[in-house]
Amino acid sequence: MNSEQNVVCAKTPVRVRNPHIKSLSVDHLYHIALDTSDINKLETLFGDVKFVCFGGSPSRMEGFVDYINRELGLNENGHCPQNYAAGTDRYCVYKAGPVLSVSHGIGMPSLSVVFNEIVKLMHYAKCRDVTFFRIGTSGGIGVEPGSVVLTEKAVDGEFSHFYKMFILGKRVERPAIVDEDLIRDLEACGRDDDDFQTVKGTTMCTEDFYECQARLDGAFCDFNEEDKMAFMQTLKDHNICNIEMESLGFLALCRHAGIKGAVACVTLLDRLKQDYITVDIPKLKLWQLRPQMLISRYIKKKIGAEFG
Ligand SMILES: O=P(O)(O)O[C@H]1O[C@H](CO)[C@@H](O)[C@H]1O
Numbered sequence: 097m098n099s100e101q102n103v104v105c106a107k108t109p110v111r112v113r114n115p116h117i118k119s120l121s122v123d124h125l126y127h128i129a130l131d132t133s134d135i136n137k138l139e140t141l142f143g144d145v146k147f148v149c150f151g152g153s154p155s156r157m158e159g160f161v162d163y164i165n166r167e168l169g170l171n172e173n174g175h176c177p178q179n180y181a182a183g184t185d186r187y188c189v190y191k192a193g194p195v196l197s198v199s200h201g202i203g204m205p206s207l208s209v210v211f212n213e214i215v216k217l218m219h220y221a222k223c224r225d226v227t228f229f230r231i232g233t234s235g236g237i238g239v240e241p242g243s244v245v246l247t248e249k250a251v252d253g254e255f256s257h258f259y260k261m262f263i264l265g266k267r268v269e270r271p272a273i274v275d276e277d278l279i280r281d282l283e284a285c286g287r288d289d290d291d292f293q294t295v296k297g298t299t300m301c302t303e304d305f306y307e308c309q310a311r312l313d314g315a316f317c318d319f320n321e322e323d324k325m326a327f328m329q330t331l332k333d334h335n336i337c338n339i340e341m342e343s344l345g346f347l348a349l350c351r352h353a354g355i356k357g358a359v360a361c362v363t364l365l366d367r368l369k370q371d372y373i374t375v376d377i378p379k380l381k382l383w384q385l386r387p388q389m390l391i392s393r394y395i396k397k398k399i400g401a402e403f404g
């Protein structure tokens with residue numbers, strides 16, 4: 097089956113597109129410190145998961161699980177959330193009712209590793225109708241800092257919407273296709289009385305935070321302010337609203353796995369005006385909550401409508 101034939105269907109169990117998996121006596125999900133030696137336990141612990149929310153930083157994803165617990169009226173005793181991946185310091189995995197909160201680190205290689213293991217976890221736990229979200233931060237292009245951008249198209253540094261990998265010495269390209277219905281539903285979770293705007297737009301996904309994002313303040317830079325601003329204009333010409341480092345791989349992997357997925361990122365600065373992130377920590381924490389709020393509203397609506 098090629099990737100174009102891999103139609104996303106919300107009513108199917110989470111599949112693993114690997115025939116070799118069946119022959120493993122125990123599958124070690126090495127980077128999240130879980131394994132299949134007691135597969136029933138995985139089903140008991142994770143079988144009810146419907147939403148997996150990924151974000152770069154472990155502490156943000158720990159904060160998110162607290163937030164979603166409060167929003168869903170769970171964990172009223174205020175217990176510390178359990179990190180199911182505590183056996184490793186690579187990633188964290190927390191759970192609040194039907195929501196898994198997972199850190200992915202920085203960049204597509206880091207995201208891809210935990211994505212593989214979470215898809216397998218969902219498969220072994222016999223989860224169904226699962227939706228994945230990336231809840232992140234980004235640099236805006238001509239967008240008011242603190243805005244939330246819903247990615248309606250993800251492109252790489254050459255404006256291609258294909259996520260490229262090298263497998264057995266060959267270049268493999270997988271398209272990042274956005275689920276338009278999901279984006280529309282998320283957009284509808286924005287409210288008139290929100291103190292921030294939610295916009296849809298194209299996201300540029302880069303391999304690096306500094307040179308690849310046209311920053312003049314990295315350790316390396318072979319271009320000047322004029323070159324940078326010419327590139328920023330090119331980004332505007334391509335309707336790019338924000339830049340981050342995982343959306344392309346995330347959406348392509350969702351598509352390849354047959355899982356509905358969307359990316360919502362807050363913008364921390366306007367790259368037309370500055371390179372350095374100057375927002376103070378309390379404000380950063382508030383802004384980081386904004387995409388979480390949208391996703392939480394979506395989850396609550398869905399739980400009410402479909403799973404309630
Ligand atoms: O805030 P997160 O989710 O980590 O996302 C963004 O922030 C990191 C760079 O600072 C990159 O991972 C980028 O994609």
Ligand SMILES: O=c1cc[nH]c(=O)[nH]1
Pocket residue numbers: 233234235236305309339340341364
């Ligand atoms: O400018 C930014 C801000 C957050 N994350 C990025 O990748 N770039």
